[in-house]
Amino acid sequence: METINLLLELFPYAILGSIAAGIICSFLGVFVVSQRVVFLGAALTQAAIAGVAFAFLHLLNLEELLAHAFGIKSIDDSFLHHFEHTFFSLLFAVIAVFIFSQSYRQKYLTKDSLLGIIFVVAIAMRIIFIQKSPIAEVAEIESILKGDILFIGSEEFFTLLIILIVILLVFSLFYKQLKFVTFDADTAAAHGINDRLWLLVFYLTVGVGISLTTRFVGDVFTFAFLILPASISILVAKRVIHVFIYSTIIGAIIPPLAILIAFKLDVSSGPTAVLVVFILFLLVFIYNRIKK
Amino acid sequence: MINSSSNLLIKFSDVSIGYGRKVVLKNLNLSIEKNDFIGIVGPNGAGKTTFLKTLLGNIKPLSGKVEKNDLVFGYVPQRDIVQPLLPYTVHDIVMMGRYSFLGLFKTPGISDEKIVNECLEIVGIGNLKSMSYNSLSGGQRQRVLIARALATKPDVLILDEPTNGLDTPSHYSVLNLISQLHDESHLTILIVSHLLTDVANLVKKIFLVEPGSFQFGLIEDILSEENLSKIYSSNFSIKKIDGEYLINSKHDI
Numbered sequence: 059m060e061t062i063n064l065l066l067e068l069f070p071y072a073i074l075g076s077i078a079a080g081i082i083c084s085f086l087g088v089f090v091v092s093q094r095v096v097f098l099g100a101a102l103t104q105a106a107i108a109g110v111a112f113a114f115l116h117l118l119n120l121e122e123l124l125a126h127a128f129g130i131k132s133i134d135d136s137f138l139h140h141f142e143h144t145f146f147s148l149l150f151a152v153i154a155v156f157i158f159s160q161s162y163r164q165k166y167l168t169k170d171s172l173l174g175i176i177f178v179v180a181i182a183m184r185i186i187f188i189q190k191s192p193i194a195e196v197a198e199i200e201s202i203l204k205g206d207i208l209f210i211g212s213e214e215f216f217t218l219l220i221i222l223i224v225i226l227l228v229f230s231l232f233y234k235q236l237k238f239v240t241f242d243a244d245t246a247a248a249h250g251i252n253d254r255l256w257l258l259v260f261y262l263t264v265g266v267g268i269s270l271t272t273r274f275v276g277d278v279f280t281f282a283f284l285i286l287p288a289s290i291s292i293l294v295a296k297r298v299i300h301v302f303i304y305s306t307i308i309g310a311i312i313p314p315l316a317i318l319i320a321f322k323l324d325v326s327s328g329p330t331a332v333l334v335v336f337i338l339f340l341l342v343f344i345y346n347r348i349k350k
Numbered sequence: 351m352i353n354s355s356s357n358l359l360i361k362f363s364d365v366s367i368g369y370g371r372k373v374v375l376k377n378l379n380l381s382i383e384k385n386d387f388i389g390i391v392g393p394n395g396a397g398k399t400t401f402l403k404t405l406l407g408n409i410k411p412l413s414g415k416v417e418k419n420d421l422v423f424g425y426v427p428q429r430d431i432v433q434p435l436l437p438y439t440v441h442d443i444v445m446m447g448r449y450s451f452l453g454l455f456k457t458p459g460i461s462d463e464k465i466v467n468e469c470l471e472i473v474g475i476g477n478l479k480s481m482s483y484n485s486l487s488g489g490q491r492q493r494v495l496i497a498r499a500l501a502t503k504p505d506v507l508i509l510d511e512p513t514n515g516l517d518t519p520s521h522y523s524v525l526n527l528i529s530q531l532h533d534e535s536h537l538t539i540l541i542v543s544h545l546l547t548d549v550a551n552l553v554k555k556i557f558l559v560e561p562g563s564f565q566f567g568l569i570e571d572i573l574s575e576e577n578l579s580k581i582y583s584s585n586f587s588i589k590k591i592d593g594e595y596l597i598n599s600k601h602d603i
Contacts, residue, residue, distance in 0.1 A: 092435040234449045234457075241446070242432050248406045248425030249502055250450040296482070298436045 065321055075210030076313030076331070078218035079271045082225060083283035084309025086267050088301055089260065091288040093240050097173040098158065098261075099268060099284040102151050103277035104180035106269035109150030111187035113142045144217070144273055151269030154180070155261045159254075207275050207317060207327045214274045221270050228263050236260050275328060282332040283309055290335075290342050308335065357383045359421060359506065359538060360405065365414030367397065367404045373412060374400045375559065380566045382506070382540075387532050389549035389569075390542045392559030393582055398542050401559065402508060405540075424504030426495045428511045429488065437482045440494050444469055447501025469497040472535075473527060489520025496527065506538045507531065513548060525552060546578070550595035573597070 065073065090099055154176045161169045210218075229236060238246040239256040247253040271280045291304035316331030323330070358381055365378040374397040382388065390398050403409045404416065406423055424447070447469070448462040470476045473493040478486065483494060492512055499507055509528065513521045529552060531537050543549050549556065556572045558565045560581040565572050573595070578586040582599070589596045 088436070094435070231455060234452060235454075238446050238449050241434060241436075241438070241443075242427060244431065245425050245427050245446075245498070246449075247408050248423055248427075248508070249447065250422075292435055292437075296437055298438055298442065301436055 061318065061321060065317060069208055069210075069317065071212050071215040072208045072210045072327075073314045073317060075215040075218050075274065076207045076317060076327075077310050078215065078222050079207075079210075079275045079279070080283055080287075080309035080311075080313040080331075081306050082218065082222050082267045082271050082309075083280055084287035084305040085225065085229075085302065086264050087284040087286075087288035087309075088291070088305050089236070089240055090264060090284050091292065095169060095173070096285055097170065097177070098264065099281050101158070101173045101176040101180065102154055102265055102268040103272045103280050104177050104184070105150045105154035106147040106272040107277055108180040108183040108187065109147035109269065110143045110273060111184040111191070112150065113146040114191040115187055116192065144270065147269045147273045148266060150180070151265040152262065155258075155265035159258050159261050207279065207313065207331070210274055217270060218274060221267060225263055225267050228259070232256070232259065279313075279328040279331055282335060283313075286332075286335045286339050287312075290339050293342050293346050308338065312338070357385075359384055359386075359418060361415075361417040363415045363417070365404070365416055366412040367400050367409070368412050369400070369409070375562065375564055378414065378564065380557070382538065384538055385532075385536050386538050386540075386555060387553045388540045388555045388557055389553035390540060390557045390559065391544065391546060391549050392564075393561070394544075396559040396561050397564075398559050399510075401557070402510065402540075402542065406508070421505040422502050424499030424502045424507045426492075426499045426507070426509040426512060428514060429492055429495065430515065432491075432495065434483060437484060439479070440470070440475065440481050440483055440486070440497075441466065441479045443483055443494055444497045444501050447498040450502065465501055465503070466497075469500040472500060472531075473497045487520065488516050489523055492516065492520070492524050493527065496524075496531075500531075504537070506540065509539070509541045511543055512541065513543065513545065528552065546573075546597040547595055550597060 087099075090096060157176060158169070158172055161167065161172050235246075235251060235256045236259070238249075238251055239253045240260060243253040243257060246256075268280055268284070271283075287305040287308035288301070290308060291301040295301040295304055312335045313327075313331050316334045317327045319334065320327040320330040360382040362378045362380050366373050366376040367378065368374040378401075390401065392398055400409070404411055406425065444466045445458055445462065448458055448465060452458060452462070467476065467479075470479055473496050475490060475493050475497065478490060478494075483491060486494065496509070496512070499509075512528065513524055516524060525548060528539065528541065532539050539553075541549065541553065550569055550573055554569065555567065556565075556569050558572050558577070558581065565577070573588060575586050575588050578588070578597070584599050587598050
């Protein structure tokens with residue numbers, strides 16, 4: 059109890075932010091896993107990281123552009139620093155989504171191939187951007203790129219919260235359309251639903267969610283929480299609504315629990331969260347096999 | 351624009367179809383009328399799917415004119431492509447047939463529920479409403495997909511390989527259901543199948559697609575051993591036993 063109180067005192071936003079990030083990933087993960095585009099998560103996390111690496115090149119003077127656009131003299135450095143990284147992370151993820159969404163036009167280029175291309179090109183870009191960055195310490199940049207749950211402050215938490223609300227809103231308002239096109243796009247199109255538009259909305263929402271959580275909590279946490287909570291829920295749930303409920307509950311509970319375990323064992327919280335959710339997956343999987 | 355009082359539903363005039371610059375079929379001239387029962391057959395890659403997509407409006411014709419009024423299409427895809435990981439119930443899936451009528455934000459209401467229940471009864475699976483789609487047999491899944499298409503209250507029902515991979519009893523049971531939908535509900539039906547015997551015994555007209563061209567007309571005018579042998583580059587035998595067609599590729603005999 060003492061440790062919990064200490065953690066709440068030291069890292070209140072990290073705990074809240076980890077819950078928000080966990081819910082975002084585990085909710086989106088249900089669609090990503092059921093759509094069988096798990097590799098989309100890997101490709102988008104790498105695209106988002108390449109975007110953050112691009113921001114380190116300082117090729118565009120966003121400070122001047124923003125100051126000019128809003129008619130102000132100067133912008134707070136901290137805000138700009140976060141804004142630039144977040145902006146480019148989002149931009150790269152959205153570009154990746156647009157490239158991926160063109161897969162329906164291709165006869166000989168499969169979704170898998172396109173995702174593989176995005177994945178390796180994003181990694182290659184990240185390496186080159188870091189090498190060409192005016193900041194000398196490559197290791198320092200790498201650690202920023204990877205994100206860390208404990209570095210989540212109030213700004214990051216509120217950004218994650220807004221993204222979570224937007225994602226829940228989009229999926230609640232357009233549940234019918236998104237459900238139909240992710241279930242059976244051909245029939246949705248035949249029945250007069252614009253499958254290309256709604257799939258683009260779906261992928262863009264996933265892209266925004268993934269890029270921002272990657273930016274704040276790292277690619278390993280994001281990718282793991284996209285896959286594992288949804289996979290666990292699909293193993294046990296009997297109804298679609300239960301899959302969403304179980305997955306978001308897992309996404310909300312495991313990250314703060316992992317912070318506590320990591321604090322006690324003096325290890326990194328992101329990888330701990332991944333291992334804890336994996337252990338849960340293993341237990342559920344074994345229980346399921348025994349039950350059958 | 352087609353006169354709504356006429357029997358004509360869809361008219362293709364000098365239509366070329368394909369993707370980008372690639373023409374798959376050209377000079378398509380055909381009319382589909384109310385209560386037509388048409389089989390679409392042809393070798394793999396000849397253009398059956400491209401024709402369907404053009405008909406549904408998913409791809410635009412490369413040239414020519416496709417006339418149709420505001421028709422509602424009920425589409426039954428190949429069963430293999432509908433393999434959900436999520437535990438959707440039969441009701442969930444059939445209700446999807448109502449989604450295109452609900453607008454952007456509206457949720458299904460009592461009338462939609464009623465239509466879904468009716469469609470489940472029509473295809474004979476009213477008792478499976480709460481079951482998970484994944485737990486059903488192939489034949490039952492096919493009926494769910496047909497019920498979903500019927501839930502659109504379609505002017506034209508399109509079925510893509512509806513008996514693929516079904517065991518013999520399910521195969522004939524699904525064919526009987528399709529035949530029943532045409533005879534009793536007077537639905538206009540288009541069925542794509544690679545099983546020539548099924549199509550010949552089921553439909554009235556046939557759209558025989560061959561690479562680059564097509565033939566369209568009554569079964570008895572189109573189906574001949576010579577015609578099929580030419581299109582499929584294989585010898586065919588066509589027999590009629592007790593009024594039923596039996597079509598075999600010669601190496602099958």
